[in-house]
Amino acid sequence: MLIEERRDQILSLLHQQGRVRVKDLSQQLKTSEVTIRNDLQELHERGHLRKTHGGAILPVTVNNETPLQEKYRSRAAEKSRIGAAAAELIHDGETIILDSGTTTQEIAKRIKDKRDLTVITNGVNIAMELVGVPGIRVVLLGGVLRDNAFSIVGHFAEEMLQHFSADKLFLAADACDLEFGISTPNLEESRVNQAMTRIAREKILVADASKFGKRSLSRIIPLLDMNQVITDTQLADDYQIALRQYGVELVLV
Numbered sequence: 001m002l003i004e005e006r007r008d009q010i011l012s013l014l015h016q017q018g019r020v021r022v023k024d025l026s027q028q029l030k031t032s033e034v035t036i037r038n039d040l041q042e043l044h045e046r047g048h049l050r051k052t053h054g055g056a057i058l059p060v061t062v063n064n065e066t067p068l069q070e071k072y073r074s075r076a077a078e079k080s081r082i083g084a085a086a087a088e089l090i091h092d093g094e095t096i097i098l099d100s101g102t103t104t105q106e107i108a109k110r111i112k113d114k115r116d117l118t119v120i121t122n123g124v125n126i127a128m129e130l131v132g133v134p135g136i137r138v139v140l141l142g143g144v145l146r147d148n149a150f151s152i153v154g155h156f157a158e159e160m161l162q163h164f165s166a167d168k169l170f171l172a173a174d175a176c177d178l179e180f181g182i183s184t185p186n187l188e189e190s191r192v193n194q195a196m197t198r199i200a201r202e203k204i205l206v207a208d209a210s211k212f213g214k215r216s217l218s219r220i221i222p223l224l225d226m227n228q229v230i231t232d233t234q235l236a237d238d239y240q241i242a243l244r245q246y247g248v249e250l251v252l253v
Contacts, residue, residue: 101172169200
């Protein structure tokens with residue numbers, strides 16, 4: 001059997017069963033477990049599957065964006081802990097960027113005691129959380145308001161960011177994959193996020209573990225380009241190992 005024929009059979013079995021194991025594939029395809037692991041690694045790198053301990057599963061693709069109101073109810077306890085850990089990294093006198101989203105709003109709730117802090121954001125929910133707080137200057141980007149996400153996108157927002165510099169960016173995410181990177185279903189949102197990454201000295205991902213192992217339409221930045229990742233303790237072992245191996249500081253809460 002040719003290599004690509006064997007790999008096609010692996011994918012066929014995976015789509016039929018939803019999950020495959022190295023031991024079972026070795027027996028069914030009459031080849032060594034080492035060969036099967038090499039096949040799975042190659043298919044993983046192509047984005048056809050996601051390797052797991054002892055086998056593989058189908059990759060998860062995020063095609064539709066969840067409305068902000070629904071996001072508030074999803075994994076609220078994990079987002080609260082992530083927000084608290086992220087807020088501890090913010091110091092008086094800094095300029096920070098808070099991406100739109102519910103996890104970053106948890107950060108905003110916890111920085112109201114800061115002084116001489118500048119917060120740049122494209123999130124209307126973030127701006128509303130911080131408006132009128134003494135000691136905090138809010139810079140709300142201009143552009144087109146996305147109703148479901150309460151975020152501002154478009155050329156004006158991207159151009160405005162070019163005129164700023166920030167100490168830290170706290171980036172939320174819809175999907176995080178080791179090979180594809182951090183991504184979102186909305187192309188315009190990803191362009192604003194990309195502009196944010198270009199002006200921040202330190203880039204910090206804030207995302208609960210359910211976002212990992214998934215891909216969406218538009219890539220923002222490679223996951224391994226982040227300086228730090230703050231997530232919850234349910235993060236899969238392979239992600240923990242890879243992030244630490246590549247020098248990304250990992251905080252589990």
